[in-house]
Amino acid sequence: MSHRVFVCRCEDVTTHEIEDALDRGLSTVEEIKRYTGLGTGPCQGKECMCTLVGLLVSRGLADADAVQPFTARPPAEAVTFGALAAVPESPPEKGGAS
Amino acid sequence: MTVTNEMGSADAALPQRADVVIVGGGVMGLSTAYQLMRLSKGRLKVVVIERSYLVSGASGRNGGGVRMQWADRQNVELMMRSIDICKGLAQELGINTWFRQGGYLFLARTPQAEAQLERNAELHHHVGAPTRLLSPEAAREIVPQLDVTDVRVATYNPDDAVVFPWAFVWGYAAQAVKRGAVVRTHTSVERIEPEPGGRDGFALHLSTGESIEADTVINATGAWSVGLNRSLGIELPNHPHRHEIMSSEPLKPFLDPLVVDLACGLYFSQSTRGEIVAGVSMPSEGDDADPTEINLGSSMLFLGRLSRALCRVMPIARSLKVLRQWSGPYDVSPDGDAILGRTPGFPNLIQMCGFTGHGFMMAPVVGELVARNLVQGKDHPVLSRWSPGRFDDPSYTGRGETMIIG
Amino acid sequence: MASGILLRRGDPPWTLDYDGRSIPCAPGENVAEALLAAGELGTTRSLKFRRHRGPYCLSGDCGTCLARVDGEPNVRACLTPVHDGQKVVSQNRLVGRGPDPSALADKFFAKGMDHHHLMVRPRALNEIMKEVARNLAGLGTLPDRVDGRGATFRHEAPDVVVIGRGQAGRAASQEIRRRGLRCIALERMPGGAKHDDDFDAGVFGIYPDEGLICAAAVEPRATDRIFTLRPRHLVVATGARDPMILIDGNDTPGVVSARGLVAAMSRQHFRLPDDVVVIGPDDPGARIARGLNARHLRPQDVERIEGSDAVDHVRLTDGTRIDASLVVLAPRPGPASELARQAGAPVRWNGAGFEVQREHPGGRVPSPGPWTLWAAGEVAGVPTGRSAHDGQVVAQALCHREGAES
Ligand SMILES: Cc1cc2nc3c(=O)[nH]c(=O)nc-3n(C[C@H](O)[C@H](O)[C@H](O)COP(=O)(O)OP(=O)(O)OC[C@H]3O[C@@H](n4cnc5c(N)ncnc54)[C@H](O)[C@@H]3O)c2cc1C
Ligand code: FES
Numbered sequence: 001m002s003h004r005v006f007v008c009r010c011e012d013v014t015t016h017e018i019e020d021a022l023d024r025g026l027s028t029v030e031e032i033k034r035y036t037g038l039g040t041g042p043c044q045g046k047e048c049m050c051t052l053v054g055l056l057v058s059r060g061l062a063d064a065d066a067v068q069p070f071t072a073r074p075p076a077e078a079v080t081f082g083a084l085a086a087v088p089e090s091p092p093e094k095g096g097a098s
Numbered sequence: 099m100t101v102t103n104e105m106g107s108a109d110a111a112l113p114q115r116a117d118v119v120i121v122g123g124g125v126m127g128l129s130t131a132y133q134l135m136r137l138s139k140g141r142l143k144v145v146v147i148e149r150s151y152l153v154s155g156a157s158g159r160n161g162g163g164v165r166m167q168w169a170d171r172q173n174v175e176l177m178m179r180s181i182d183i184c185k186g187l188a189q190e191l192g193i194n195t196w197f198r199q200g201g202y203l204f205l206a207r208t209p210q211a212e213a214q215l216e217r218n219a220e221l222h223h224h225v226g227a228p229t230r231l232l233s234p235e236a237a238r239e240i241v242p243q244l245d246v247t248d249v250r251v252a253t254y255n256p257d258d259a260v261v262f263p264w265a266f267v268w269g270y271a272a273q274a275v276k277r278g279a280v281v282r283t284h285t286s287v288e289r290i291e292p293e294p295g296g297r298d299g300f301a302l303h304l305s306t307g308e309s310i311e312a313d314t315v316i317n318a319t320g321a322w323s324v325g326l327n328r329s330l331g332i333e334l335p336n337h338p339h340r341h342e343i344m345s346s347e348p349l350k351p352f353l354d355p356l357v358v359d360l361a362c363g364l365y366f367s368q369s370t371r372g373e374i375v376a377g378v379s380m381p382s383e384g385d386d387a388d389p390t391e392i393n394l395g396s397s398m399l400f401l402g403r404l405s406r407a408l409c410r411v412m413p414i415a416r417s418l419k420v421l422r423q424w425s426g427p428y429d430v431s432p433d434g435d436a437i438l439g440r441t442p443g444f445p446n447l448i449q450m451c452g453f454t455g456h457g458f459m460m461a462p463v464v465g466e467l468v469a470r471n472l473v474q475g476k477d478h479p480v481l482s483r484w485s486p487g488r489f490d491d492p493s494y495t496g497r498g499e500t501m502i503i504g
Numbered sequence: 505m506a507s508g509i510l511l512r513r514g515d516p517p518w519t520l521d522y523d524g525r526s527i528p529c530a531p532g533e534n535v536a537e538a539l540l541a542a543g544e545l546g547t548t549r550s551l552k553f554r555r556h557r558g559p560y561c562l563s564g565d566c567g568t569c570l571a572r573v574d575g576e577p578n579v580r581a582c583l584t585p586v587h588d589g590q591k592v593v594s595q596n597r598l599v600g601r602g603p604d605p606s607a608l609a610d611k612f613f614a615k616g617m618d619h620h621h622l623m624v625r626p627r628a629l630n631e632i633m634k635e636v637a638r639n640l641a642g643l644g645t646l647p648d649r650v651d652g653r654g655a656t657f658r659h660e661a662p663d664v665v666v667i668g669r670g671q672a673g674r675a676a677s678q679e680i681r682r683r684g685l686r687c688i689a690l691e692r693m694p695g696g697a698k699h700d701d702d703f704d705a706g707v708f709g710i711y712p713d714e715g716l717i718c719a720a721a722v723e724p725r726a727t728d729r730i731f732t733l734r735p736r737h738l739v740v741a742t743g744a745r746d747p748m749i750l751i752d753g754n755d756t757p758g759v760v761s762a763r764g765l766v767a768a769m770s771r772q773h774f775r776l777p778d779d780v781v782v783i784g785p786d787d788p789g790a791r792i793a794r795g796l797n798a799r800h801l802r803p804q805d806v807e808r809i810e811g812s813d814a815v816d817h818v819r820l821t822d823g824t825r826i827d828a829s830l831v832v833l834a835p836r837p838g839p840a841s842e843l844a845r846q847a848g849a850p851v852r853w854n855g856a857g858f859e860v861q862r863e864h865p866g867g868r869v870p871s872p873g874p875w876t877l878w879a880a881g882e883v884a885g886v887p888t889g890r891s892a893h894d895g896q897v898v899a900q901a902l903c904h905r906e907g908a909e910s
Contacts, residue, residue: 004616012550025104034158414650
């Protein structure tokens with residue numbers, strides 16, 4: 001196996017790919033995410049985003065007091081189109097099954 | 099290694115004055131910057147100012163669909179040219195664009211939609227676009243997973259395509275910078291003022307406290323253009339509309355074309371990474387609120403509506419899973435046509451907005467024709483048709499493109 | 505194939521079929537555990553370098569245990585209970601057809617792979633590369649069954665929704681119920697429900713604009729269940745998880761996260777082999793190593809983890825080789841704050857992750873939604889040992905606000 005240190009395993013982003021993005025002048029979490037693909041796979045950043053932020057902070061590239069994560073969007077857990085299709089156009093105001 | 103800042107940066111040095119300042123580093127602004135540098139052979143001083151990071155606007159949030167299947171002849175012809183550019187754009191810009199010509203498949207379920215597709219097919223035939231009118235069964239041969247009950251007719255154009263949008267933005271930025279343009283990110287233009295002293299130029303005031311002068315300013319801020327125009331007292335009728343979109347978990351390739359169901363405005367395609375990327379028409383409530391406020395949130399209403407439509411059109415999607423939903427701003431123009439060209443009262447302020455849901459696919463060709471106009475003085479018919487002044491023209495009919503999705 | 509890295513306590517009554525191989529399993533286990541116990545550590549190949557990959561986090565967060573289960577693609581093996589005769593198929597790799605040529609990518613791109621600039625020119629090569637990439641990307645293939653599994657919908661408007669039934673969440677929901685408020689407590693890890701209002705479902709979306717919390721349970725063979733909830737109070741108690749530790753070879757199958765493994769061991773189906781290594785800072789690494797009866801190493805002393813299709817040994821910076829069949833990564837845990845952030849909670853970097861910022865005392869959090877938002881336990885940076893107490897404190901503050909009697 002080649003020697004690699006993975007930051008994001010879903011998208012095969014290693015420290016090498018992060019360095020490359022930094023060298024190209026990308027410096028924020030959102031930019032590095034988009035350029036390397038980090039956090040865009042099945043884990044949606046749950047495993048890798050904080051590792052990236054830790055790396056940026058430790059190198060003085062991000063300010064620990066100001067740094068923010070990339071936008072959290074649904075779904076945070078697996079959900080099928082079939083389940084979603086079962087939700088009526090406007091969910092009822094009162095409780096109950098339908 | 100050294101930091102190259104090949105796509106611009108937050109600390110790129112600004113000149114005091116530029117020939118052209120482009121406000122907005124989306125695909126429109128950057129394709130124009132690249133073409134200006136290319137056609138002027140690097141002689142023009144061009145500066146692009148982007149408020150956030152590259153791909154933060156609509157250009158980084160769209161579905162990457164590129165089609166020549168339009169209802170309006172000029173749009174068909176423009177897009178034939180744009181698709182031609184796209185074919186070799188990876189090589190031209192030196193970056194993978196993942197341009198894939200899997201076609202667009204339109205489905206009609208109503209007599210009106212059927213008539214529209216028939217008119218389109220005839221027009222496309224006339225201008226030489228390879229669109230075919232298909233029976234529902236023939237549509238199923240292209241996408242066997244479709245449920246075509248109630249589908250009356252379909253059209254298919256094999257040259258239509260999907261792309262990876264971010265690479266266009268990065269590629270245009272890198273090539274513009276390489277030819278001498280300045281791309282400044284994480285800086286916003288707060289205010290534009292006509293230059294004092296009778297010149298027709300402008301002074302632009304930036305969020306960093308800096309300012310820069312320009313002979314010509316291009317407003318390429320898309321859905322954010324209303325606020326910028328207002329700083330000069332300009333009112334144009336475009337307004338932002340949140341358009342939501344989502345992608346599924348990655349799957350092995352099974353879907354070649356982008357499919358559009360005209361009945362509900364559902365569209366879906368499969369990206370090179372294997373995700374189904376899909377959107378659907380949503381009500382436009384809230385659009386008449388303050389047009390300088392842009393909501394980029396996500397809704398359950400969208401996810402439910404999209405899922406119901408997708409499971410109906412492609413039932414096998416029922417046990418597939420959603421990976422992420424997000425949203426971006428459409429910059430809606432009232433007649434569906436872009437707002438492009440010199441601003442009434444401000445001849446050196448060029449508007450490049452109102453591209454609604456199809457600005458990405460048009461950027462390669464529009465950047466080229468705007469740059470030709472500025473550098474070589476060449477005219478193009480759309481420059482008068484899409485002119486920002488058209489809304490005040492007594493002969494304006496308000497009729498424009500009818501094949502807008504979402 | 506490697507030897508099992510989880511050891512069984514007894515003779516399991518069931519078998520499942522994994523890529524044609526019969527694998528023992530027992531009620532209460534999940535698919536990932538059964539595979540690890542049978543020495544099947546690699547369930548897929550990675551996207552670009554085509555390296556072996558398998559279950560890592562054992563708790564639904566990392567996405568590398570995805571497998572085809574009972575005819576459905578991309579199922580998280582670690583969240584899926586086993587059953588007798590279950591059919592499990594690995595994804596995105598060749599099985600039993602000789603060596604996989606795509607595995608050469610790891611050697612060929614030894615330095616790294618820049619997919620943006622890979623084989624862009626000439627165009628003919630680019631076209632081939634795109635087609636190859638498209639086929640290597642994507643994980644599962646389409647489901648066997650077209651009609652999906654059916655779904656039930658339920659809407660509830662309780663006083664309180666608690667997300668997470670870990671220490672903080674359980675303590676909070678018990679206290680809230682004791683004081684007479686209706687409280688629905690959701691948990692995504694199956695099992696452990698003790699009350700009618702304990703729902704086994706994962707909250708996937710919080711939509712402050714719509715005032716909705718949405719949760720689902722989707723498992724192959726079962727009917728999908730989806731819930732929308734509209735509470736007056738929302739308590740986020742989603743705990744923490746282990747971020748990746750940056751060590752060469754940290755993706756090797758047989759490397760697992762400490763949290764996931766500790767939780768699996770607490771279910772008491774398995775014991776561990778003798779050659780287990782825990783890598784992590786003294787806190788919590790040393791403690792976790794003691795609990796697992798394993799050897800503790802500090803990250804700065806580790807040169808790399810070695811092994812291709814499974815962990816073989818750990819090489820230290822001083823050259824020492826330590827044989828290991830299971831490597832446990834035990835970093836300082838980072839708060840799992842995604843859902844709180846969807847609810848609009850402010851977060852701050854705490855050195856390991858983003859913790860929810862609460863108003864003191866009581867644990868209330870500002871949120872744009874129509875509910876009062878609270879955070880309890882590790883998600884708010886409270887240490888594991890104090891989480892249960894914190895859950896109780898938050899519950900008391902919430903009930904006090906409601907005027908609920910004890
Ligand atoms: C969800 C979605 C799906 C879409 N799907 C498609 C599709 O399939 N095909 C297609 O062709 N089109 C599609 N579109 C439309 C397309 O994305 C847009 O028309 C196109 O990207 C517009 O490009 P732009 O450069 O004009 O705008 P943007 O990319 O929005 O760029 C404008 C930039 O200006 C910046 N800015 C704003 N104000 C200022 C300021 N004051 N100072 C400095 N900078 C400023 C912004 O940060 C932004 O980056 C879609 C749009 C959305 C939202
Ligand atoms: S998601 Fe199952 S092991 Fe990580």
